[in-house]
Amino acid sequence: MNALHSALLAPGDKQALVDALALSAGMAIPAASKVAVTAHLIVAAEMAQLLFAAEPAADLAASAAVFIPPVMPTAGSVR
Amino acid sequence: MHAAAPAGIHAIASAVRRGELAATASINSCLQGIARNNGTLNCFTSVLAERALQRASEVDSLIAQGKDPGPLAGVPFSVKNLFDVAGVTTLAGSLINQANLPASTDAVLIKRLEAAGAVLVGTVAMGEYAYDFTGENSHYGACRNPWDNGRMSGGSSSGSGTSVGAALVPLSLGSDTNGSIRVPASLCGIFGLKPTYGRLPRTGSFPFCESLDHVGPLARSVGDLALSFDCLQGFDGGDHACADMPPLRTLDALHKGSSGLRLARAGGYFDCSQFPEAQAAVDRVCDSLGITTTLPLQGASEGRAAAYLITNAESSALHRERLQTRVGDFDPDTRDRFLAGSLLPATWYIRAQQVRRRWLQQILAVFADVDVLIAPCTPCSAPLLGSKTLTINGVDRPLRPNLGLFTQPFSAIGLPVCSVPLWLTGSALPIGVQVVAAPWREDLCLRVAQQLEQQGVATCRLPTSCV
Numbered sequence: 018m019n020a021l022h023s024a025l026l027a028p029g030d031k032q033a034l035v036d037a038l039a040l041s042a043g044m045a046i047p048a049a050s051k052v053a054v055t056a057h058l059i060v061a062a063e064m065a066q067l068l069f070a071a072e073p074a075a076d077l078a079a080s081a082a083v084f085i086p087p088v089m090p091t092a093g094s095v096r
Numbered sequence: 097m098h099a100a101a102p103a104g105i106h107a108i109a110s111a112v113r114r115g116e117l118a119a120t121a122s123i124n125s126c127l128q129g130i131a132r133n134n135g136t137l138n139c140f141t142s143v144l145a146e147r148a149l150q151r152a153s154e155v156d157s158l159i160a161q162g163k164d165p166g167p168l169a170g171v172p173f174s175v176k177n178l179f180d181v182a183g184v185t186t187l188a189g190s191l192i193n194q195a196n197l198p199a200s201t202d203a204v205l206i207k208r209l210e211a212a213g214a215v216l217v218g219t220v221a222m223g224e225y226a227y228d229f230t231g232e233n234s235h236y237g238a239c240r241n242p243w244d245n246g247r248m249s250g251g252s253s254s255g256s257g258t259s260v261g262a263a264l265v266p267l268s269l270g271s272d273t274n275g276s277i278r279v280p281a282s283l284c285g286i287f288g289l290k291p292t293y294g295r296l297p298r299t300g301s302f303p304f305c306e307s308l309d310h311v312g313p314l315a316r317s318v319g320d321l322a323l324s325f326d327c328l329q330g331f332d333g334g335d336h337a338c339a340d341m342p343p344l345r346t347l348d349a350l351h352k353g354s355s356g357l358r359l360a361r362a363g364g365y366f367d368c369s370q371f372p373e374a375q376a377a378v379d380r381v382c383d384s385l386g387i388t389t390t391l392p393l394q395g396a397s398e399g400r401a402a403a404y405l406i407t408n409a410e411s412s413a414l415h416r417e418r419l420q421t422r423v424g425d426f427d428p429d430t431r432d433r434f435l436a437g438s439l440l441p442a443t444w445y446i447r448a449q450q451v452r453r454r455w456l457q458q459i460l461a462v463f464a465d466v467d468v469l470i471a472p473c474t475p476c477s478a479p480l481l482g483s484k485t486l487t488i489n490g491v492d493r494p495l496r497p498n499l500g501l502f503t504q505p506f507s508a509i510g511l512p513v514c515s516v517p518l519w520l521t522g523s524a525l526p527i528g529v530q531v532v533a534a535p536w537r538e539d540l541c542l543r544v545a546q547q548l549e550q551q552g553v554a555t556c557r558l559p560t561s562c563v
Contacts, residue, residue, distance in 0.1 A: 019441065019443050019444065019447075021441050021443075021444075022441075022444070035439070038439040039435075039439060042438055042439055043420065044419060044420065044435060044438050044439065045420070045423070046435055047423060047424070049428075050428070050431065050432045050435060053428075053432035054432050054435045054436045054439075055436075056494075057408075057432055057433050057435075057436035057437075058436045058439060058440075060404075060494070060497070061404070061405060061408060061436060061437075061440060061444070064401035064402075064404045064405050064444075064448075065401075065405060065441075065444040065447070065448075067397065067398060067401045068398055068401050068402060068405070068444070068447045068448055068451050069447060071395075071398040071451055072398075072451070072454065076454075077447075077450045077451065077454055
């Protein structure tokens with residue numbers, strides 16, 4: 018289980034955790050956005066929790082570590 | 097010559113090719129319809145009247161010379177404003193992109209439609225940077241639902257949904273990363289096709305999340321959808337994910353309907369008994385097709401979660417510089433999601449990619465025994481503008497991400513899906529149902545959709561307020 022999503026989903030003050038994440042990522046979170054960003058991160062943590070609980074890790078590791086779409090990108094970009 | 101606005105693609109193109117309708121008359125009629133209705137609907141962000149009339153006169157010249165202008169002769173169409181249009185700044189629903197230079201050339205799919213005789217009449221609204229299922233946009237205002245102007249059009253291809261739903265144009269190009277063609281098709285009551293990932297080139301479009309981005313058509317009938325899709329196909333090296341696949345001739349196969357196909361209902365994650373409208377719509381489709389098998393589709397819930405995280409991480413990375421330098425110029429609803437996405441741990445993203453791969457393996461195993469799956473599209477018909485929550489399992493959840501609750505798992509793994517519109521008894525609003533097939537089998541989605549249309553189960557109605 019990933020420690021960060023456990024921390025985000027646990028009761029308690031999450032603002033310090035979000036501030037620390039933002040600082041490390043070089044992002045400035047506007048004051049007006051802090052509550053909403055934290056709420057979105059909690060939803061993301063719920064999604065992550067679902068993924069980590071989904072299958073035994075070894076089973077998943079047998080799949081490609083990175084998704085391979087039906088068409089393998091080669092080079093370039095769409096713009 | 098007569099007003100052609102309510103006519104479909106086939107009707108317009110046939111009349112133009114027979115010389116019974118001038119392409120310029122078709123386009124003038126279309127432009128008049130836009131002028132009458134856009135103030136209310138707020139779906140067009142640019143109307144390209146001069147370009148369209150010039151193009152239409154070229155089509156008429158070809159007719160006058162006895163030449164065939166193509167299968168889409170004189171058919172007006174709109175494009176989501178993330179497609180490049182020569183001379184127009186590609187907004188992608190944002191304020192920030194207003195500072196960009198106008199595009200120097202048209203997106204490849206616009207060129208293909210015009211090479212087939214169609215005529216681009218304008219660009220249409222979308223949610224900011226495509227991170228939206230509602231059609232709301234704080235910069236440009238909400239794109240309104242043609243059936244009730246106080247309700248959402250759906251997004252992020254909101255203008256595509258409304259411009260086709262209101263019959264202002266018979267065809268629009270949209271994009272679908274997690275459901276952005278299918279959700280507005282459902283809420284506006286039209287047909288939408290999200291092709292297989294890699295089928296149609298995205299060259300000349302503004303990306304959202306490249307490993308999930310698809311482009312495709314929205315139209316008012318299955319035949320029109322198939323005809324336009326057939327004109328759009330083909331490899332283009334400008335999109336690194338575009339497949340060099342032989343084009344399908346889907347139009348020619350429509351008459352087969354569901355004959356010989358193995359059909360099943362998507363259960364498990366797609367059980368929509370808590371959403372009465374979605375449940376009734378899926379019931380009606382399954383009853384009509386005689387479907388008695390329901391499959392649990394193991395892995396769908398996790399596949400959706402994976403798509404959620406991958407979208408959040410990849411799109412935030414795309415906009416990182418804009419978030420650092422112009423955060424105040426974002427729509428607050430998208431800004432906060434992008435900001436959250438920029439903080440996601442790498443372990444979550446990698447796990448999401450692993451689970452996504454696993455989900456693809458699981459669904460491919462299902463398609464060994466089934467040809468087409470039927471699933472709900474949106475959990476409800478169009479919500480009121482300004483709605484913020486959707487009740488799921490008795491808990492109020494954010495509406496914005498959850499309108500795509502049922503569309504997201506399929507786009508996560510690139511499956512082709514056709515959204516078909518239904519009108520439930522007593523309802524004043526349409527709702528869609530998804531028809532899903534294995535990779536590269538858009539023809540099967542469209543065949544089943546065609547059968548539903550012929551049975552009168554899936555229908556595209558004309559809102560009288562927009563005629």
